[in-house]
Amino acid sequence: MLLSSELLARIAAARSDHPKLRERDLAAAIGVTEAHLLAADVGGAVTRIVADPAKLIPHVARMGEVMALTRNESAVHERRGVYTGFHAGPHAAMVLGEEIDLRIFPRHWVHGFAIRRETDQGVKRSLQVFDNAGDAVHKVHLGPLSDVAAFDAAVEALALPADCAFDIAERVGADPARIAEDRIEALRHDWAHMTDTHQFLAMVRKLKMNRLGANRAVGPQFAQPLPLDAVSTALERASEEALKIMIFVGNDGCIQIHSGTVDRLMPMGPWQNVMDPRFNLHLRTDHIAEVWRVVKPTKRGPAISIEAFDGEGRLILQMFGKRAEADTDTRGWDRMTETLLAEVMA
Known part of the structure; x- marks a missing residue:
């Protein structure tokens, strides 16, 4: 209409x-x-x-x-x-440039x-x-x-005609954490046998769970909670140590990825901001309700992420150590996330 x-x-x-x-x-x-x-x-x-x-x-x-x-x-x-x-x-597309890196889901x-x-x-x-x-x-x-x-x-x-139909559907609500209690052992088994991070979502869907539910259910071998300020702390330490990291932010239709360092952090009120010449991030830290350190097995060694969720269970962002095809060294990032976890448990 x-x-x-x-x-x-x-x-x-x-x-x-x-x-x-x-x-x-x-x-x-x-x-x-x-x-x-x-x-x-x-x-x-x-x-x-x-x-x-x-x-x-x-x-x-x-x-x-x-x-x-x-x-x-x-x-x-x-x-x-x-x-x-x-x-x-038709179902997924990609932009794989040196700076613009996108995962696209065309139906949205x-x-x-x-x-x-x-x-x-x-x-x-x-x-x-x-x-x-x-x-x-x-x-x-x-x-x-x-x-x-x-x-x-x-x-x-x-260009489309100015009078073409403009129909807006009702917004779909958030998908809260889903855990299938009778499939937790299957989750732990399948998680341990992953060889690529891209297998994760298909695995949890098959088990009638979702990302947050799987993080909560799988156990400390693969997922452990961090304080709510861990995202800001990780950004600060990545900046101080000049770590090359990957930051994923997305919605149902697109995921955008930064790969490289983060240098200029400018917190302002509830916002944590990265204000670099080629990359900006604006994060509402007061929206963060859960943070997890997550370990996923791959053929090139464990991929360790920090994942932040809001109060309705929506993924806000993910951060990984930068891992290029010819470079699997994420030791600096991995050590930093281990330190964050050790500080919680001290």
């Missing part, structure tokens, strides 16, 4: 009353989704576009250096770079928008994709080094 005149008027009034409020905050303030705000501007600063990543991402790759943004309710992951190494797929890429918005700093251009509930899946923001002509060509090639 198209937006009603009443809703359009309510959005326009809210924009007028709060001109500097961020889109996400403005949407929450008036009880709509962020996608509704953009749909209200279609025909002006906003153009509806095809959201299918198989059609969209090749255009993004032609835009040169941009900023990729993926978020959930508690963390925002921003990475500058060029989209290279795109591999399309439902509503696409191209934005050209006049600001005091000039025209700000972006491509933004939302799921069927109107929640942000992935955004691409152009910067001073981006190819504007490639952006314009993408909008022309992918």
Whole structure:
């Protein structure tokens, strides 16, 4: 359906009353989704576009250096770079660039928008994709080094009619921790015999559990709780020791990965921020309800992660030691996580 005149008027009034409020905050303030705000501007600063990543991402790759943004309710992951190494797929796709590293789940890429918005700093251009509930899946923001002509060509090639249907589904609730009590021994057996971290989700689904439930159930050989401030502590120590790490932040439609060091930490109120030139992380530490140190067996040795969850059981982020194909040395990260655990048990 198209937006009603009443809703359009309510959005326009809210924009007028709060001109500097961020889109996400403005949407929450008036009880709509962020996608509704953009749909209200279609025909002006906003153009509806095809959201299918198989059609969209090749255009993004032609835009040169941009900023990729993926978020959930508690963390925002921003990475500058060029989209290279795109591999399309109907169920899963990937961008495997040196800096932009994404895992994409196309069925959640439902509503696409191209934005050209006049600001005091000039025209700000972006491509933004939302799921069927109107929640942000992935955004691409152009910067001073981006190819504007490639952006314009993408909008022309992918544009949809301004009056095409815009249907928003009811938001699906969080999946709280699920533990199948009669399958805990099977979980421990199968976990011990993993050879790759990518086997994990299929394993827990087969056992009628989920990630958080499996962490709680498997036992201290593979998963142990850490204090709620362990994520910030791990970031601080990784910065101090110049450790190369991987930080995963995602939602149902996209996971974005930073690989490298974290240098400039700037905590502010409830936010822990990484403010490096090519990578920014904004983490709501007050949303963290559980933190786990998790060990998964692989052919190249154990993969050790720190995983943070919110109060409804949603995964906020994961951190690993950086492990490249030709380099399996994560000893610095592994030792640091062991120290975190020892401090808890002291």
